[in-house]
Amino acid sequence: MDCSEVKALIPDYAQGRLAPDKAEKLKEHLRQCDTCRTYWEDFQRKVLPFLGARVYPIPAGEKDLMRRQRMGQRKSRKLDKQHWLIRILPNLLTAVSLLLIIIGLVIAQRRLTGR
Numbered sequence: 001m002d003c004s005e006v007k008a009l010i011p012d013y014a015q016g017r018l019a020p021d022k023a024e025k026l027k028e029h030l031r032q033c034d035t036c037r038t039y040w041e042d043f044q045r046k047v048l049p050f051l052g053a054r055v056y057p058i059p060a061g062e063k064d065l066m067r068r069q070r071m072g073q074r075k076s077r078k079l080d081k082q083h084w085l086i087r088i089l090p091n092l093l094t095a096v097s098l099l100l101i102i103i104g105l106v107i108a109q110r111r112l113t114g115r
């Protein structure tokens, strides 16, 4: 599993919708990869509150988890739009912050060069 795959799967992982074996691989990657672990921590901090989702702990056994995943897939049509937003939200936040930084730099430079 590589970093881009991990990032793509994190929204599902956060909502407990990942198959147990995939979730295990993802956790393994998070243990080893600083970049993805930071991404995951950011995701938990910034995105999950919007979701109102309680992620941890997932107390259900694997069987129960899989049953819920199957039910979730049937029920999740309505959630697709929200789901799509969740995927781009971290990138969107980064883009907005970058934009603000650039605007700030331009203003600062104008002041320094005396208009």
Ligand SMILES: [Zn+2]
Pocket (backbone or CB within 6 Å): 002, 003, 006, 029, 033, 034, 035, 036
């Ligand atoms: Zn990684």
